[in-house]
Amino acid sequence: MQQPSDKVPALLDGPAVDVCDAHELLLGYLEWYRDALVRKLDGLSDYQLHTAAEPLDWSPLGLVQHLGWVERRWLRWGFGAEDVIAYPSGGDAEEWKVAAETSTAQVMTAYHMEVTAGNFHTRSAALSDKARLGGRFKTPDQAPSLGRILFHLLQEYARHVGHLDVARELIDGKTGE
Template sequence: MPKPLQQAPAILDGPGVEVSDPHGLLLGYLDWYRHALMRKVAGLSDDQLRTPVEPLGWSPLGLIKHLGWVERRWMRWGFAAEDLLAYPPGGDEAEWNVPAEQPTGSVLDAYRAEVERSRALAADAVLTDSARIGGRFRRPEDAPTLGRILFHLLQEYARHVGQLDVARELIDGQTGE
């Protein structure tokens, strides 16, 4: 008896092939990487999420925490010019490390909240809209467009999700796409 055919893998990652406008492509790929981040940590124990991976020096949960801050800095403080804390007290050390008393769920919830806020800001704007003045950007000539900010976020995710592939392989041998 022949083996049943398995579903073929998707030809393209990211948004569907019907998406061709730059706004939809950027948002679609950004969401694809956000989901890839969560797929790559799925199945890890709390200890595996929180333990720094050597020789990298950061934990998967620390990477998620960092990306939440990246979303916050570029979309809320940058694009929307919200008056908020853009960097945690303690700098990079605090941004990448998760203290033992900080629950895993609170890190994930904070990350998801930043993503939802970013999505809302991007959904109601066009790629040529410039960042508002007053947050990260003090002068109009320094304010990038939404398109440039989204492209920056996309490259941040692509780089960090690739690094997470390496971390996951070091943790338990799992490899991804």
């Protein structure tokens, strides 16, 4: 018989089972995937975080850096139309490569700053709100709704957190939840 102090695993990942508001669900799952990304890095040495596991050509920190750029492009430049640099000067390849002199703390701080800035745009907006014009989107017919952008971010995170599971298993044999 289960005792009250026994830990019961959650039936579902993400927001609480009683959450039914679509806005709250999307933001809750996005936050869950952001947290999962960080959880999956736990226990890796600085060397392991900076080093690509064969046959991959990206490191765990490279993936974090990429997702920081994704957050920036979709939420700040895209939805918020902020005047920010949307891509590194070296393009996609640079987005995934962490310079040897860049510390783990620098990558994680930059990532968390992008998440915080993105949250600023999403918390009070309705799912039906269209992206502002002038950043990524120049005309009203190009501008997706916040709901569309959040769905895109969820698939991006789901895919990349799965990639990180593979990398982690190659690095030290740990498997995902």
